Amino acid sequence: MTPTYSNLFPKFIALKSISTDPQFHSDIEKTATWLGEQFHKHGFEYKIVKGYENPIVLATYTVNPQAQTVLIYGHYDVQPAQKEDGWDSDPFTVTEREGRLFARGAVDNKGQILIHMSTVFDLIIEGKLRYNVIFLIEGNEETGSPRLSDFIRDHQDVLKKADFALISDGETTGGHPTLDVGFRGVINLQITLTTSDRELHSGLFGGVVPNAAQELSGLLGRLVDNKHEVTIPGFYDDAKPIDAELRKETQAFPIPQEEMLSLSGCSTLFVEPQANFFTKNGLLPTLEITGITTGYAGEGFKNSIPSVAVAKINIRTAPKQDPWKQCETIVSYIRSQIPSYAKIEIIQDQISSGILLNHIHEYFMRAKTIMKDVYGKAPVLKLCGATLPIANDFDKILHIPQIYASIGNEDCKMHAANENYSLEFLNKGLEFSRAFLQKE
Amino acid sequence: MTPTYSNLFPKFIALKSISTDPQFHSDIEKTATWLGEQFHKHGFEYKIVKGYENPIVLATYTVNPQAQTVLIYGHYDVQPAQKEDGWDSDPFTVTEREGRLFARGAVDNKGQILIHMSTVFDLIIEGKLRYNVIFLIEGNEETGSPRLSDFIRDHQDVLKKADFALISDGETTGGHPTLDVGFRGVINLQITLTTSDRELHSGLFGGVVPNAAQELSGLLGRLVDNKHEVTIPGFYDDAKPIDAELRKETQAFPIPQEEMLSLSGCSTLFVEPQANFFTKNGLLPTLEITGITTGYAGEGFKNSIPSVAVAKINIRTAPKQDPWKQCETIVSYIRSQIPSYAKIEIIQDQISSGILLNHIHEYFMRAKTIMKDVYGKAPVLKLCGATLPIANDFDKILHIPQIYASIGNEDCKMHAANENYSLEFLNKGLEFSRAFLQKE
Structure with missing residues (x-):
């Protein structure tokens, strides 16, 4: 010093x-x-x-x-x-x-x-x-x-x-x-899905009424496919092109994948063999569910059909994407996926460019x-x-x-x-x- | 009196x-x-x-x-x-x-x-x-x-x-x-899905690591199709046959659908025109998500990727089904749907026959x-x-x-x-x- x-x-x-x-x-x-x-x-x-x-x-x-x-x-x-x-x-x-x-x-x-x-x-x-x-x-x-x-x-x-x-x-x-x-941009969304004004007994009503938890899971489950790609049309627009020189430099990133894997505590990383952690994480937009709350969360079971389900979603936009335009695309797609028997409320927050x-x-x-x-x-x-x-x-x-x-x-x-x-x-x-x- | x-x-x-x-x-x-x-x-x-x-x-x-x-x-x-x-x-x-x-x-x-x-x-x-x-x-x-x-x-x-x-x-x-x-039978399941031993920053890791909330939503979303039918193979086995006389009597059920709709607080019931609320609800097995807990549930947003996600599920079996056999079918199907990078723990509870x-x-x-x-x-x-x-x-x-x-x-x-x-x-x-x- x-x-x-x-x-x-x-x-x-x-x-x-x-x-x-x-x-x-x-x-x-x-x-x-x-x-x-x-x-x-x-x-x-x-x-x-x-x-x-x-x-x-x-x-x-x-x-x-x-x-x-x-x-x-x-x-x-x-x-x-x-x-x-x-x-x-x-x-x-x-x-x-x-x-x-x-x-x-x-x-x-x-x-x-x-x-x-x-x-x-x-x-x-x-x-x-x-x-x-x-x-x-x-x-x-x-x-x-x-x-x-x-x-x-x-x-x-x-x-x-x-x-x-x-x-x-x-x-x-x-x-x-x-x-x-x-740096990537950010969009935060909070989705509230409502199917009734009351919780319903899962025996007396199960199978005959909409279930907010089920509808929300269905919606969220469909947003990402089995290749871990987001299915929202337009989600990757303007995201992929990247300067060849920079790609080369970041590809040559001297951190072994094993180190990032160990930092993550996970058993795998979704990185293709020819890419690297930072190229994929830094350049592609992603959608992560950061929270879901619905129904009973305590010990044991409460056999009620949830009428309200809430999800928090964090989207990171690619550096070249316009996050306000992306937000519009995403929100209108989500709205289009909601059946008429469910109500949806979407809060947008913390939108910022990459x-x-x-x-x-x-x-x-x-x-x-x-x-x-x-x-x-x-x-x-x-x-x-x-x-x-x-x-x-x-x-x-x-x-x-x-x-x-x-x-x-x-x-x-x-x-x-x-x-x-x-x-x-x-x-x-x-x-x-x-x-x-x-x-x- | x-x-x-x-x-x-x-x-x-x-x-x-x-x-x-x-x-x-x-x-x-x-x-x-x-x-x-x-x-x-x-x-x-x-x-x-x-x-x-x-x-x-x-x-x-x-x-x-x-x-x-x-x-x-x-x-x-x-x-x-x-x-x-x-x-x-x-x-x-x-x-x-x-x-x-x-x-x-x-x-x-x-x-x-x-x-x-x-x-x-x-x-x-x-x-x-x-x-x-x-x-x-x-x-x-x-x-x-x-x-x-x-x-x-x-x-x-x-x-x-x-x-x-x-x-x-x-x-x-x-x-x-x-x-x-x-009366229908019952099976309660609690599913805990784990993708890491720590929560991860959604910017620094988003798109590159598994997300427990996403994996759970995907799983739950796939359990029911867009006709509200459960997709688990064998789920409806032994469920459909029903005594013609009883069917006729219960079909003639004198309660108008509108009354059940109003009791439910929902805007629709999943009952086909030729069936009725009690025939469908009483005779067919159903699967209802009764709770999901994962990630951040408070005000605003915490941009972390959840590493653990928990769902509670209530299954009602048809009167003629063996709920213990059904439980085995359902649990082994759910296990088969979990990718190798996620761990799953399933608790079974309150199993009872219809x-x-x-x-x-x-x-x-x-x-x-x-x-x-x-x-x-x-x-x-x-x-x-x-x-x-x-x-x-x-x-x-x-x-x-x-x-x-x-x-x-x-x-x-x-x-x-x-x-x-x-x-x-x-x-x-x-x-x-x-x-x-x-x-x-």
Whole structure:
């Protein structure tokens, strides 16, 4: 660790900036103020912007008006943590054990954003900073960044000065440095199917009346065929084409399937021999039932025919698909499958686009090369199957290329007890950050 | 009401013989004792038999060794009831309002068994009793009569003296007097399907791993086709043939479909134009999903792929099917449908046979004729879709014909708040009981 990092890290961690629990609101405020002070000390202009949920810290440093500008995004808020949750030490006191620093936020995201902060601070002092820098550090990532799009839209004048963005908020994959090059979009649906206004005795009415659980199972069962493909017409439209070069790079993904299989706890993965986990998971749309509730759930049996059945469904859209259009297609198909004797109500939520990032711009190439030097192996270009709304906001509002350089260790336990940053990965992260942000 | 009935009814009702709640155990004991006393007063020999869960009252009266003997079955236990549950008057104090007697047990089964008890008492006094009588009154009907088969098996010496059995524990149908002539069997299954030992992020793993909710929906969805027929090979074996005469009688069922539709709260019934509700529901086996639990059930969404999914299924077998054989057929079919990457656990419970009752024996014919006289309309011969294990026990162990004469009013709200016996139906019940049990 560098002296700057080891000085600031325990102080940053000690601030209980838990955004998911309103009782920590004053700690949130203190954290934003503390961040502002660090930027101020190092000659940044900064604003603590209120009015978009928790305060957002926006700090800019101009090393040279002719230099290129990097926008570095991170978040200072963390998930809840209590010693009783299974922590071996106080979650808000950094504790070193067996080559790891244990603390809530150690990796997600205090530990990672502080790497870039402390590197920039050091490079300023040393007169070696390569880029002008804009830090955007928010306090609502753990609650879904509900107002961040608005903030970005309202602060385009500052943010658009950036030539590219650098984000470090994830883990390496299989011990390899990782550059994310794609994220899927998301659609959440809740389907409520009703066949009667009352539950009915399964003996006295069984076989003669509609059964909401049966109708819902039939519907859900028909949505996926025995090749695990979604049967909704149009579901795969605009999804399949993919840049040959990227396909080649992601195909060459150095993580053995066995490792992903072991991570899944399953006995098989639905990946064809010629594809790989990340190509399939990152590039194809999928439909997953995430919950079904109907009828009696207790011990033993209650022999009633359910009149209401509810399913929650999570759809991930391919990076090139329009999730709002897909949602329309899916919802109208589902409606068309419901017999006239059943009523259906569908709630749509959390719709967000996917994206395939530009992975051949100069900054990306530079990050790739430096990572290879620092880690001694080429980074994996990962098509991430999850959804990152900020990637879209930066793309659609700021129109700038982005680098998602995940530098946390894979076993960091983010969101869980004993979150930790491996010193080996932390030092590699500092090394990468310095090499990337310093002048030649 | 007769004086005997109106004297005993409030006393019987006041005894809180709730079998589903152990705190009422002493009330259960008191009720059995009270019943014994009533039989004793009227010259019965009686035993209060312990060792089969709650005490069973067995009382016999011999009017004449040459006379035929009727076994009258009933139960003295009731469902729980508290004023706060929505009762308009104290549930254990008989209260008359608008031509009805309100009380817990008014119809189920104190009110009905007391009709036959008080009639027999009166006929003894008047010297007009037609049959020797055995009363078997149990205290665990509301908890599923778990030891009644054993009791019947162990007391065959007494019970087999009966030439036939008379049971009144149900409601009329559509205002018509009702004679049940069939009951279906039952099989309960709980299926637990497991695809992993952990829940997985629907973005990071969606589309690449098995989903327990999806696999279960697929399985359940395929069990019934779009004609509402069960697809399991052998499911309908031994089910279809039915006695032409009975079919004709039950076809002529005087309850309009609209009435059953309205009772169901559904917008349609799955009954072909040439069939009727009770023929289909009473004679064909059915499979109903009674509960599904998997994944996240709370507000909003948790985007995890479920690793475990549980379904509860209630199967009703046709009267002529062997439910143990059917269970084997169904379970092995379900197992055969599970892909190798999923684990399945199946619990079987509450298996019991259905039965088609002999509806042409002399006692049945006599009940039918008397009912027509008393009620002014022919009784409906109902193929009841529910399951009555006692019908099987009497058939298989005692080998005697049975009469299921339901004499409660259809809107009696048994098991619910404001259970009530309509005075009109109560008096018709008394009239039928006297006509049936008295000498010509």
